[in-house]
Each structure stands twice: as C-alpha cells, then as structure tokens.
Amino acid sequence: MKKALSTDKAPAAIGPYSQGMGTGNFAFVSGQLPADPVSGKFPETIEAQTEACLGNIEAILKSGGLSRKDIVKTTIFLTNMADFIKVNAAYGAFFEGCVFPARSTIQVAALPKNAPIEIEAIAFHEQA
Template sequence: MSNEAVSTEKAPKAVGPYSQAVKTGNLLFVSGQLPIDPATGSMVEGTIQDKTRRSLTNLAAVAEAGGTSLKNAVKVTVFLADIADFAAANEVYKEFFESPFPARSAVQVAALPLGGQIEIEAIFSIPA
C-alpha cells in the first residue's frame, strides 16, 4: 500500500514541507488547518468563532479532495493558543459535525504557526 498526497486549491497551501493530506488505504490524514483564507493566503480576522469556521471549512475542503467528508471524520484534534476559547470554538464545531461525533482531543499549545489562535487536524475514513 502506498501513500498518496492530496491537495486542493480550496484550502490554503502548506506553510512548510508537508502535504495538505495523505491518503493511505481507506484512511485520509489531514494536516492541521489554520484559519487562512485560501483565496488571499492571509489569516482571517475576527472572533475565535470566525477563525474556527475558516479552519473547519478548510478541513472540509481537503477531506472532499481526498474522497471523503466531515461525516466520515474518525478523530479530530483541536489546537488552541488559549484554552479559554474552548467553549466558543465548540459553538462552531457543532455546526460542522453531528452525532455520532468523531473522537476528539483539544489542547492548549504555547504557539501556533503564523501566530494562529486555532489549528484543526483530522483522520477520516474513506467510503468504499
């Protein structure tokens, strides 16, 4: 089984030497998605809700490019620059995912690339 890089113009380009996602077998591993507008290449302004929405929109775009969707998310990891944003980010998260919700971790980190406040990565199953 070989790995296949997945990319889409509907999500921001990688900010380092990594793929937007990697497909292997029936799994898709999507790299952390910052709240970057792919049209401008700039971090979105606004509230943590605005930034969460952009990160999840980017995540969904990469998932679709890899042949799956948010409903097939198995595990999501949310990285927050400030854990105090947890409740506000959850408000938006519930707009994108429904029961049965994927497994998830949310952690506060010392810093995120490009001064981001949130970054979201996920593992997806790919339907046969």
C-alpha cells in the same frame, strides 16, 4: 498505497508537508490554520476561525472523495483555553447531522503565523 490530498480550495502548506495524505481507507489532514485560501487572512472571531479551519479540512477531504461525515478523529490546538466554549459551539454546528468524531483539545504556547487555533483530522472511508 498512499497519495497526497491537495486542493487550491484550502491554504497551501507553509512547510515541507502535504495538506493531507490518503492511504487505504484512511485520510490524514495536516493541521489547518483559520486562513482564507486566497487572501491568507484570518477571520476576526474564534468562532469564524474554527469554521475556517474545519472548512479547510473539508476542502482537503473532498479532494480525496471524502466528506465531514468520514472524519473519525480531530485534534484542536488552542493558544487560549478560555476560547474552548466558543470553539465547541462552532465545532458542534459544523458536525450537526454527523456522528461526532473522537477529539482532543490541547492548549499550546504558540502556533504558526500567530494563529489562535489549528485543527487536524483523520478520516475513514468504507471504500478504499
């Protein structure tokens, strides 16, 4: 059985998709831009933008009873691979004390709303 994961503590979807979906022991979180859930504005630095994307993912996971510790895979989309080192630092701090998830980082030509970063995640919980 599948269920939508949804919260007002993360930005609303900007298209015909759910913030996240849970099915069985898995949760799939749609790509999150670094937007503040209330203002929609992006923080100024790539480090703060990375934290915002991950915070939005965490809020969506919490709506389904999961946490950052349940994340098993992430994909990071960057418009500028020169930001990789700074993104890594913020990403590592977010997962401090957790087992680091598997990850891919991909440079793309553009992202919605001209965002410089977008992150999606897959989480696994032992109890369905």
